[in-house]
Amino acid sequence: DAGITQSPRHKVTETGTPVTLRCHQTENHRYMYWYRQDPGHGLRLIHYSYGVKDTDKGEVSDGYSVSRSKTEDFLLTLESATSSQTSVYFCAISESMVASQDTQYFGPGTRLTVL
Amino acid sequence: QKEVEQDPGPLSVPEGAIVSLNCTYSNSAFQYFMWYRQYSRKGPELLMYTYSSGNKEDGRFTAQVDKSSKYISLFIRDSQPSDSATYLCAMSPNTGNQFYFGTGTSLTVIP
Numbered sequence: 385d386a387g388i389t390q391s392p393r394h395k396v397t398e399t400g401t402p403v404t405l406r407c408h409q410t411e412n413h414r415y416m417y418w419y420r421q422d423p424g425h426g427l428r429l430i431h432y433s434y435g436v437k438d439t440d441k442g443e444v445s446d447g448y449s450v451s452r453s454k455t456e457d458f459l460l461t462l463e464s465a466t467s468s469q470t471s472v473y474f475c476a477i478s479e480s481m482v483a484s485q486d487t488q489y490f491g492p493g494t495r496l497t498v499l
Numbered sequence: 500q501k502e503v504e505q506d507p508g509p510l511s512v513p514e515g516a517i518v519s520l521n522c523t524y525s526n527s528a529f530q531y532f533m534w535y536r537q538y539s540r541k542g543p544e545l546l547m548y549t550y551s552s553g554n555k556e557d558g559r560f561t562a563q564v565d566k567s568s569k570y571i572s573l574f575i576r577d578s579q580p581s582d583s584a585t586y587l588c589a590m591s592p593n594t595g596n597q598f599y600f601g602t603g604t605s606l607t608v609i610p
Contacts, residue, residue, distance in 0.1 A: 424507075424602060426600040426602040427589075427600040429598070474542055474543070491542050492541060493540070493542050495540075
């Protein structure tokens with residue numbers, strides 16, 4: 385998994401509670417991404433980061449926030465978890481923002497269930 | 500209409516068969532085309548990466564891009580049970596690194 389770890393790997397939580405997922409990389413890649421994967425929707429981009437403290441929204445960012453205080457760590461926070469956020473969350477990294485120079489490499493995923 | 504369309508399958512073939520997986524897309528700006536393989540409960544792993552139209556071969560795998568038809572394919576020759584996985588297509592325009600993914604095709608190769 386290209387030097388990417390995600391924690392926790394599994395989590396069950398209740399509606400309304402905040403949840404933070406962590407992505408850690410050892411590749412020193414500049415760009416990091418959070419996706420969610422749901423049946424019938426494939427992978428959808430939530431947020432991405434193009435450097436320490438530099439982040440931007442993706443396709444499905446509502447209800448999520450991110451932070452990146454170090455190159456190696458990218459945190460995804462569900463401010464108040466809802467059942468619609470039950471999903472598998474993947475972190476990805478890339479060395480370049482330009483597809484011609486690099487592609488994205490994925491972590492092992494976090495399976496989140498919101499009851 | 501989704502940017503990328505992919506038949507979800509499931510697809511079941513006998514060992515040794517040739518497998519054809521396909522995606523269509525609507526955005527003519529897409530220049531980079533990827534295939535990822537995802538085993539059950541694992542993250543996607545990059546299988547093939549191609550630029551613009553044409554073919555690219557890597558062992559038993561061949562990726563084909565037809566930009567005029569907005570259609571990409573992945574062929575697997577001499578399929579093996581270890582090829583059983585979900586295959587995701589992904590594509591990106593020339594600028595930026597926003598990837599657009601298909602929903603994935605589930606493949607089972609029966610021994």
